[in-house]
Amino acid sequence: MLFNRRKTSLGKTFQSGEIIVKQYDPPGSMFIILEGRVEIWVDDGGKEPFLVAVLEKDNVFGGISLYDNSPRISTARALGVVRVLSVNKRGFLQWLGEDPTFALRILLKMSERIRTLIAQLVSLRREVRELRQKVARIR
Amino acid sequence: MELEPHSRVAIIGGGPAGSMTAYFLMDLARRIDLEIEVDLFEPRDFSLTGPPGCNMCGGVISESLVQKLAISGIHLPNDVLMDTIDAYTLHTDQSHVRIRAASEEMRIACIFRGGGPKGAETQKPLPWQAFDHYLLELARQHGINRIPKRVKKLDWDGDRPRVSWGEGEMRTYDLLVGAVGLNGSGMSMFEELNFGYRPPKYAKSYIAELYFGSREVEQRLGKSMHIFLLNIPRLKFLALTPKGPYATLVVLGDEIDKAMLEQIFRAPEMVGCLPPGWQIPVQTCQCQPRIHIGPPRHPFADRIVMVGDCSSSRLFKDGIGAAYKLAKACAYTAVVHGISKKAFQRYFAPACRELDYDNLLGRVMFFMDDHMRPFSSIQETLIECIRQEQNDPASPGKLSNAMWDTFSGSASYRTILANTASPRVIHHFLTTFFRRLLA
């Protein structure tokens, strides 16, 4: 008798570099990272898209289009092998109503992200200021 | 009456309800910088095989519970998954139909509640981990203190609950959480505390782990749970779930006995799911756990609250989901609103009531099923309607979805009834019924 389990896992696996969601795509599910890391890229019409965040296990992405029902605002790409679980849209909104701690968890994740984004903004402004000063000096 | 810094909480029982309550208590308390001490009493060693290491159940976790757990930070690791399934196969006495998941990712988790079926201990180490073991470890990682002892007695120390265990050890707590399940004598200790608690109603059930070997399980069952609506007297529910090399048999009914089991294993649709020439083994891992069928009375008071099976649960499905719901409501109430009867009445009781009321609808559905079974034409019409939905990619698949939700426990009975009672579904059913009659 051999006692093995079926090689199986939950969610969906993406190989390194694979796109999980694409900017401008219609809104859809939200995702939870079960394993691996995910890069979030934004295309602002410049030469190349830029990296805004690298998210780790237990983080949530794709949530914004769930709240405002607008197209995806960024592209999520697998950094290494990634396993994500998609969360049913209607279910999620229903659960938010039933369970205040859901909203709390999502808020916490979002505030972590806002914190990093603000830090990025601050350093960007500093860079711009320094560049301006340099340009002024050259002039 | 609130939890204060260094308040002590005792949780009696480390099944899903106890471990999840512990996890959510620690998680929420940390968020508001409240340091509390949580002792969790659980004598069972969930790495043991057979009944001593197991909180006997069918071990099916719906896709929506998988998602809710993940959002709550509980990610089922791969070694907890014995299998995942993406379909249900509904069998009647004469035919069957397969209901596929609406999307590829709607996968249901199949788990063992203990170290594995009796007999598997011959292989070391085993490649899996019990679901209950994982949850208890998760709670431990969040800072609870697990005491591997059976609680012997509960009483009052002034207005606070006191817990006794081992050789005369005892401790007084600010909050006592009962998560003792239905099996064993845990519930009577709480009754004796005289706060009005009366245990829920329960019935006996039967579970057996049938060893087929992985190849046969794959071939006979595939990635599907098999539900049998057979016209066998006293039989209410029968299912076969793939779990690696095992098929878990769950039987609900009145007075499940040897004769009923023999009848089950002779049913042609069941025989089709068994390996050729398969016989009921003499020694198989089997148990007769109690299943929740009615609400408890007064499941809380000042400084006391009951969660999981010894409180409110869901009728015949999703017991772990119900335990999750109450565990969360209990932790949220205790950390945010306090531990008085009033706080539990206001913030915990609604979660219990929702389960209790929904079960009333569930009871109506089971009653209808019970009385329709002898009329095979109704059942066959149902199978035919589902088959048509499954073969038509454009169909919204309302009946299929309702069946999916009924078996997986993904949705409440209320949602299921609302979905099936649509004019479209009824029209489809009636036209199919009369067409079959005329043919």
Ligand SMILES: Cc1cc2nc3c(=O)[nH]c(=O)nc-3n(C[C@H](O)[C@H](O)[C@H](O)COP(=O)(O)OP(=O)(O)OC[C@H]3O[C@@H](n4cnc5c(N)ncnc54)[C@H](O)[C@@H]3O)c2cc1C
């Ligand atoms: C036949 C059957 C099939 C089922 N199938 C499913 C299914 O597929 N999916 C699903 O979600 N649910 C299913 N359930 C329901 C599920 O088993 C329960 O809802 C779930 O186990 C409840 O968890 P709990 O923590 O409340 O209780 P339990 O899991 O019973 O845990 C109670 C714990 O308390 C401990 N305990 C008891 N007394 C003491 C004491 N004095 N001191 C210390 N510890 C103590 C016990 O050791 C035990 O570990 C099924 C139930 C049955 C009967």
